[in-house]
Amino acid sequence: MTRKLLHTALVLSLFLPGCRLENLSADQLDLITNSVSSTFKAARPISDEEEYYVGRAVAAKILTSYRLVNNRKLTDYVNLVGQAVAIHSEKPFTFGGYHFAILDSGEINAFACPGGIIFxxxxxxxxVSNEDELAAVLAHEVGHINHRDGIGAISQARWTEALTTIGSQAAKTYGSKDVAKLVGLFEGxxxxxxxxxxxxxxxxxxxxAAxxxxxxxxxxxxxxxxxxKTFLDRLVARSGGSQGGIMKTHPATRDRVDNVAANMPEQKSDAAHFSERSRRFASILGK
Known part of the structure; x- marks a missing residue:
């Protein structure tokens, strides 16, 4: 039996009990097989290359709501800091590389698109008050990319809905609209x-975790x-119950601050290097 027929037999045995292959037309077999193939594809892990292209599409969608800041010096500086922390992550290199950009919005926020694009x-x-706090924010977003949190927003929901869609057709013949619905699940x-x-x-x-x-x-x-911790403490203090911007998408709750404090690495800060970084930060951001 071919791979195509094996897939068809599997879906029939799972969702269409009592239905035999010989009772279906060639078109019906093709429709069922296409649906099953989409479902199997969704079940496997998304590759690094696919993650990169998903991330590019997500970035493009974000840029329909926000404009980029057109300041090369500032953008280069943010990339310098971001690349420094990314190279020390578990995944120092992604398929398309890490890219950092600034959104022209007064909202306090940051977004990590799958694959390495960070806004x-x-x-x-x-x-942020200094370069170390800026690095902390960017490192948090690099953590989301390393943990594939963005891609994780897709797989389970789409896979479950795809199975539900297939199961809902148990009592009737698949049609083009049913297949289109499955395709739409993954396009979403x-x-x-x-x-x-x-x-x-x-x-x-x-x-x-981030x-x-x-x-x-x-x-x-x-x-x-x-x-x-210093930055999160300040966010909690200034939030005043507000749930906009980063307080909605990255809520700085007290237990989050406590979690950071409990896991703080034992590292002494080099005062000379900190002063140098602070001067660089002030000179570029005008602070």
Whole structure:
């Protein structure tokens, strides 16, 4: 039996009990097989190359809502800091590389698109007090990419919905509309990631894991890991119950701050290097 017929036999045995291959037309077999192939493809891990292209599409969608800051010197500086922490992560190189850009928005936020594209807002740059805090924010986003949190927003939901769609057809013949629905499920992956990054945010466990990753990257790079706690403390103090911007997509709750404090690396900050970084930060950002 060919691979195509094996797939068809599998879906028939699972969802269409009592139905025999010889009772289906060639067109019906093709429709069922196409649906099953899409489902099998969704079940396997997304490759690094596919993640990169998903991330590019998500970045393009974000740029329909935000404009980029047209400041080469500032953008180069953010990339310098971002690349420094990324090279000390578990995944120093991605398929398309890490790229950092600034969104022209007063909102305090940052977004990590799958594959390595990271956006930070002008409002976030205004909110950080020094280069170490900037590195902490970027390292947190690099952590999300290393943990594939953006891609994780796709797979389970899409896979479950695909199975549900196939199961719902148990009592009737597949038609072109049914196949189109399955295709649409996977085409909606970009929207899944966008909504997670921009609208809903990640879960508490994902935020905690990205914070811990940030601490490790900062320590390995030579930045002061305490900068992350200092920045989170300030966010909690200034939030005043507000749930907009980063407080919605990266909620700086007190337990998140406590988690960072409990896992702080034992590293002494080099005062001379910190002063040098602070001068560089002030000169570029005008602070």
């Amino acid at each position: 930070i807002t002008r409002g976030m740059l205004d909110a 992956s970009i929207d899944d990631v966008f909504k997670t990054l921009v609208v809903n945010g990640y879960g508490r466990s994902q935020e905690h 914070d811990l990753a940030s601490l490790n990257y900062l320590a390995a790079t030579g930045y002061d890991p305490h900068a992350l």
